[in-house]
Amino acid sequence: MRERRDIRNGFRPDPIPHEVLLRVLEAAHTAPSVGHSQPWDFVVIRSEETRRAMHELAMRQRDAYAKSLPKGRAKQFKELKIEAILETPVNIVVTADPTRGGRHTLGRHTQPQMAPYSSALAVENLWLAARAEGLGVGWVSFFDEREMVRELGLPEHLEVVAYLCVGYVDEFPEEPELMKAGWSKRRPLSWVVHEEAYGRRTLPGGDPHNLLQETLRGIRPLDAKALGEAWERQKRMTKPSGALGMLEIISAQLSGLSRQCPPPIPEPASVAIFAGDHGVHAQGVTAWPQEVTAQMVANFLGGGAVCNAFAGQVGAEVCVVDVGVASDLPSTPGLLPRKVRAGTGDFTVGPALTREEVLRAIEVGIETARDLVAAGNKALLTGEMGIANTTVSAALVSIYTGADPAEVTGRGTGINDEMHARKIDVVRRGLELHQPDAADPIGVLSAFGGLEHAAIAGLLLGGASLRTPVILDGVSAGAAALVARAIAPEVLAACIAGHRSAEPGHVAALNKLGLRPLVDLDLRLGEGTGALLALPVVQSAARAMHEVATFDSAGVTEKN
Template sequence: MKSLESIIRSIEPLNQDSMLLTQQRLDSLTKPPGSLAVLEKMACQLAGIQGKLPITLPNKAILLMAADHGVAVEGVSAFPAEVTEQMVYNFVNGGAAINVLARHANARLILVDVGVKADFPAGLPIRRRKIRKGTDNMRYRPAMERPEVLQALQTGMDMVNELADDGIEVIGLGEMGIANTTASSAITSLLAGKPPAQVVGRGTGIEQKVISQKIRVIEEAVARHKPDPHDVIDVLAKVGGLEIAALAGAVLGAAARRILIILDGFISSAAVLAAYRLCNSVQPYLLASHLSEEPGHAAILQALGLEPCIRLNMRLGEGTGAALGMTLLDAAVKIVNEMATFGEAKVAEAYNAGDKEV
């Protein structure tokens, strides 16, 4: 088991030679240079991570961390806290949106219980990594103790190591935890330097009065516990979530194992921002699948220096956007490997429109 510090030190830059050769291949294909835009960038990024040519369709997994949040009792969500447990059973039974889209993307769905209040029966396809049964109510007490955050980070790193050893090359980030948009908003506010009112959104579809309540709860929690924005562990301990901390650890572990990390929406991206603040060397391994409707998501992507691949006005979470991003990644790989070059197709590489009328 590698320590957090050793994982961070082991993260290496992307292979620039592979990226250059892939871009040269893309420029030789029967299209105007750069005309496939994001797909070309995705292909080059994957080449830099795989470090080989030709790039190949990667083995993919959605890593879905689940945990409960004590702050749910403050009425910050449209759904009661027991929905966390109920949705985990829905994932197990294959009935959730992420199940459908993971199958569509040909990705494995890995369910991990890091902090659900309920205990699930043996025999279910759930990785049992429970650290504690939900966080405390951040409005009055720190959400976690510092050692629990470190344990959650280690859990995320360990899970990624297991997946990497099993041949996974791309990981999408997913989560489940009622009230986790409250924790994510608090984290984003602190780590992106934005007031809570600028990053709090509708979450599960709450009305304006509930949004105001969510903002008030975050402001009170920050005023009471005084998390240090320069100490990521302190921020996660005081206003974070177990699944968010575990996902942050997964990001660090994935970058160390040269695995592409596909972000989902607001909550998983808050975890990525925490990982980035711990080690900005993870940035080249990040791919933003989409832009969530949650206002804090744009602030996070800006802080990470990422552009979303698609804009579908989504705000579900679970890893759904990441799964869709995987389908685009597969398309990018196929473009590189299956499209004809100008020479192969006997198509002129340039046309001087001034010589002839069009």
């Protein structure tokens, strides 16, 4: 099973003897199936004409998919081979007949999808048997299924489960081709095994651990050896020493974080926008109605917000996570539904969240980091949307910097003097009510929220544990980073301050964190916009380490 591979390269044109193909098809036909309905058929295609027609269909879908990708991904995708329709002597279409077995197929009563699942099991059998025969198999799913049914002249009631390219190969790579190309990473088994209940992750024989504890164990300081190599390389690069200023610090940080010099170029990248609502909105701390949170989420998903424009410009993916929007959001491509609760409680009258809810929101952030990194992202960016969330950020910054609420409470989306005074008073009342203990970061988040702050803290911790850089956006990210640092000080190894926002609390947070922002343009929007603008700067820092010649290699004389 470990040696089975999806193969797209290196096929030989040799024909497949009938007895070999028969053994492979027999293996497929012994697969388990719902109600023993055996819903599969196998259409063996050898004709070059048919394969050409299928190849054309697949190429059209490939182009459509490429156009749908963010630039950072599209560059990678261009290098990938996704089919071997014309290079293989045999293509096999595996179908599922949802009507086979009659109306009362045992086990398909409530789950009609069991028919195609059964055919997929036949594919796996076929794949393993082919491997044993030295045959490579490549599964192609770049088809519009109905278009395919028509082109192949299949009966209309059939579903196409798989289109397989089969032929002899000389070798089976040890790792999936997508992994070798840096497109994806293998998820560890420990991420996906739960004992008794979802979330109690453990491998058989181990103790169930919570996700936060496991994540904290993976967070390490910057690697001294790689850091040293980076500083050394900076000195040897064909430029005056220190001439790249802050970029030299960033590239050294990236080296220490990844334990590699030069460090991986942080591309592709994804901005994770966590959305949540706030009970403190009821105190009149913003001019915007609460429903704008959900409306802006719809705008992000529709591609019409500033973050979409900036992400398009810098080639990043936009990933929107509902961690606590007050209203129900319709299921939409690009939206991760991870609602912990529908908005926080008003922190001026009681705790915003329970400790349990805080931990769940942190886990949402950790899992988002895991998913994005396993999907091949090499940089994460923070983003957030939550009407009234600068009030929460101000409280968190005040707690962790010791600054008076009046110094760190800004005007957010733009409020008048009267509302600003009320906002400061609201923060002050919250601090008096909860008497927060900065040494208890979960307690602090429980008192004030917000769900998106907790999730961003989780994203930072998750990114750090996966040795992946996280570019911070504005004041909410700064506030969340202060909380994350209180949970695990070494989290800062992964953090890069993308920009400095116009919110006064952000400056206080960055000073406390000891982070220098890369972009300073009076932005105060959120949504990850400042982090997105900083992404090319971070990428340039890493690229310089890869591409700039050294004095010795370029034959350039050094300064006396």
